Amino acid sequence: AQKVTQAQTEISVVEKEDVTLDCVYETRDTTYYLFWYKQPPSGELVFLIRRNSFDEQNEISGRYSWNFQKSTSSFNFTITASQVVDSAVYFCALSDPYSSASKIIFGSGTRLSIRP
Amino acid sequence: SQTIHQWPATLVQPVGSPLSLECTVEGTSNPNLYWYRQAAGRGLQLLFYSVGIGQISSEVPQNLSASRPQDRQFILSSKKLLLSDSGFYLCAWSPVAGVDTQYFGPGTRLTVL
Numbered sequence: 001a002q003k004v005t006q007a008q009t010e011i012s013v014v015e016k017e018d019v020t021l022d023c024v025y026e027t028r029d030t031t032y033y034l035f036w037y038k039q040p041p042s043g044e045l046v047f048l049i050r051r052n053s054f055d056e057q058n059e060i061s062g063r064y065s066w067n068f069q070k071s072t073s074s075f076n077f078t079i080t081a082s083q084v085v086d087s088a089v090y091f092c093a094l095s096d097p098y099s100s101a102s103k104i105i106f107g108s109g110t111r112l113s114i115r116p
Numbered sequence: 117s118q119t120i121h122q123w124p125a126t127l128v129q130p131v132g133s134p135l136s137l138e139c140t141v142e143g144t145s146n147p148n149l150y151w152y153r154q155a156a157g158r159g160l161q162l163l164f165y166s167v168g169i170g171q172i173s174s175e176v177p178q179n180l181s182a183s184r185p186q187d188r189q190f191i192l193s194s195k196k197l198l199l200s201d202s203g204f205y206l207c208a209w210s211p212v213a214g215v216d217t218q219y220f221g222p223g224t225r226l227t228v229l
Contacts, residue, residue, distance in 0.1 A: 035217065043204055045160075045220035091160070101148045101165045101173070102210040104218060108159040 002027050004094050004107035012113040013082055021077040021110045023092030029053075033095040034068065034075045035104060040088040051075065079112075087114045118143035122207050122221040129228055135180075135194040137224050139207030142188065147209040149190040150218060151182055154204040166190060167212070202228045 003026040013019045025034065036048040049059060051068050059066045063080045079086050089109045096103040119142045129135060141147055151163040162175045164182035172182050179198050183191045190207055204225050208218040 037220075043206075043223045043225070045206065045208075047217055047219060050217050101150075101167045102212075102216050102218065103150075103162065103165065106160045 002094055002096055002105045004092050004105055006090075006092055006107035006110050008110045009108075010111045010113070012115060014115050015084060016081050018078060018080050019082050019112065021079075021090050021092075021112065023075045023077065023107060025073050025075065025092070025094045027073075027094060027097075029097045032097060033104075035093040035095075036066065036075075036077050037091045037093065037106075038088045039091065039109070045091070048077075082112075082114045084114045084116055087112060118209070118219065120207060120209055120219060120221040122205075122224050124224060125222065126225045127227070129197050129226065131199055131228055132196050135192070135197050135201070135226070137192040137205055137207075137226075139190040139192075139221055140188055141209045144188070144209070144211065146187060146212050148212060149184060150208040150210075151190065151192050152206040152208065154206065156203070160206070164192070197228045199228050202226055 005024045008022055011019060032053045034051045038046045038048055049066055056068050056070060065078045067076045089111045091109045092107040093104045096105055121140050123138055148167055150165045152160045153163055154160050164172055164174055166172050166184045169184055169187055180192060180194050204223050206223045207221040210216045210218045
């Protein structure tokens with residue numbers, strides 16, 4: 001069965017610290033997509049990244065980086081030099097290959113608080 | 117570019133009253149459309165999705181229904197609201213071709229009293 005686990009329910013760090021959000025997934029498929037979304041206090045989910053299962057290169061975008069490791073079924077997200085604006089709930093998600101409608105399966109989310 | 121709108125932004129309704137939430141997408145054709153609910157402090161629950169006009173799939177049996185009267189319009193309805201319908205409702209769209217990213221609207225915060 002498809003499943004996404006975000007074991008960290010809440011994380012709190014002081015501004016400028018680095019922080020890593022963990023994501024572990026389960027799938028029987030060889031072709032799949034992984035996603036990260038950010039939900040700031042305003043509520044709207046903001047798309048951050050999509051990763052194809054055949055592309056294991058790490059991705060870096062400014063202070064954000066993603067580490068995809070198929071061997072451990074993990075897709076972790078690191079924020080370097082965190083800022084107060086990074087405070088949000090972050091969701092990891094996995095594509096559902098049995099869906100005809102691009103359905104994705106979300107983890108339960110990690111609430112990140114950055115203290116000034 | 118594509119944009120997605122939801123209204124109203126907030127809504128307070130009494131138990132037993134009807135509900136109609138609207139979602140529209142601009143800048144794309146024949147998108148897949150989705151309704152999610154998020155209870156306070158919880159994760160996302162997919163309620164309905166649609167791959168075309170008049171085509172609605174329900175994920176969870178409940179007090180709600182959805183309709184897609186036009187290509188880029190998705191409506192979430194209820195005849196009689198329950199307290200448990202309170203939550204944050206998010207609409208999303210994705211391109212039709214293959215597995216692709218879902219893009220979300222700003223959401224509607226519904227409180228049933």
